[in-house]
Amino acid sequence: MDIKQLKYFYAIAEEGQITNAAKRLHMAQPPLSYQLKNLEDELGVKLVERGSRNIKLTDAGVILYKRAKQILSLTKSTENELKDFKQGNHGTLSIGTVSSSGASLLDSRLNIFHEKYPFINFEIHEGNTYELLELLDKGIIEIAIVRTPFNNSGINSIFLPKEPMVAAMRKDLNWTDSEIINITELNNKPLIFYRRFESLIFKVCQDFNFQPTVFCKNDDARTSLLWANSGLGIAIVPKSAIKLIGSSSIIYKEIDSDILTTQIAIIWSKTGYLSSSGKNFLDLFENT
Template sequence: MDLKQLKYFLTIAEEGQITSAAKRLHIAQPPLSQQLKNLENELGIELIKRGSRHIELTDAGKILRDRASQILNLSDSTVNEILDLKKGFSGTLKIGTVSSSGTILLNSRMNEFVLKYPDVKFELYEGNTFKVLDLLDEGIIEIGIVRTPFNNSSYNCIYAEKEPMIAIMNKKYDWKESKNVVSIKELKNKPLILYRRFEQLIKDCCIKENFEPNIFCKNDDARTTILWANAGFGIGILPKSAYNLASNNNLIYKEIQNTKLTTQISAIYKKNRYLSTVAQNFINEFSLD
């Protein structure tokens, strides 16, 4: 018994005539009658009682009619689901993200993707950039959302726009209330709170200005930088788009005027590795912005 036989039998049951069923199926009547006989022989039971004008289903025929309808519907649904998966309309997308990417993803790219592909589900893995790279290398995730700088030699990368770093502080550290920008030199001797990810970059910029930064606290999460700065422990340095990741009610921010102190969000995936259609659709949406 195969799906074609079930389709033929269900059509006969629905039409009530083999002749009408043959016309609907666009086949000749004798082959259809033979298919029905083969099905009855295989099951070892009569499925219909033949009349001069109409057929009548036996009890076994009624059971098969109901089950055939369910099986064929399930088959159609399965095919559609697989086609949707192939087209990237459904499935589960595993993404690794850094904490400071949150506002960019939720405000634009992810929102557009979810609206376009409502049947796609997500598994998110969070960590710093190096953790996300490890997850990608191990094949646990398909796509990483990370921040520059990182070694990109093993990855295909789609970059968002560049953004400046900012200095965040409460009023007691605001030495120039009228200015909304600062130079890196103005941070000399100030207690700095920074995300360890950017430590070397910040140090290099400070050394170029002939001073060593006074690092009060380094951490592994942009949210920690915001919370410590909000508590008044020092001046935090972080990407501008990360400013709203945590409570900042006591804070103001000033853009740091330094062409080296910029960063970008990047969607990355491994070179020479299969990428699911769902993941490819996400990459396509990301690259539109």
């Protein structure tokens, strides 16, 4: 007994006539009668009593009719669920993020995605850009949200608009009312930044003929901001990262530099697996 036989029998039971069931199934009557007889022979029970015009289910036929209804309903729902997975409507999406991308991830895009795909769950892996590139290469995550610069060999990328770096500090370390400063104003100031921006910061400072005074190097924008919030120095971070520590006594000033900028990039492997839900997620950034 297979699904096709159950569909044939279910149609016969529903219609009460083989002729009408054949029309419903878009097939000729003789093959349908033949399939019914084969099913009865296979099961070793009589399923219907044949009348001159209609058929009547036997007790065995009633049992099979109830089971067929359940099985066919489950089959249909299973097909729909698998189609949902194929279309990216269900499942778990594994994403890697650097801490400083949090504000870019948790913006209106994610709300739009959740409204459209409410049954997609997330598994988030946090790390620095280099760690996330490794997770992407190993297939542990499908998509990574990182910051420039990075090695883009073997990956596809979507870049968000460039954003400036800012100098973040407590008010007692402030020296000017201006909201925009020149990099030279950070000369001899205790600077806090994370390592991946070290070469960029040094280059900009050297272009203006001074060496930055490094108070603390670390691996996370949040750490830089927390140290700055303690009054230990001035953090240099991407502007959007300011939102990472919420309420604080920090003020910030945009650094006027065409070089000292960064971008959020959404990346995925050119050769790795990308699920339908992953493709739908990427659409958020390609189309908004």
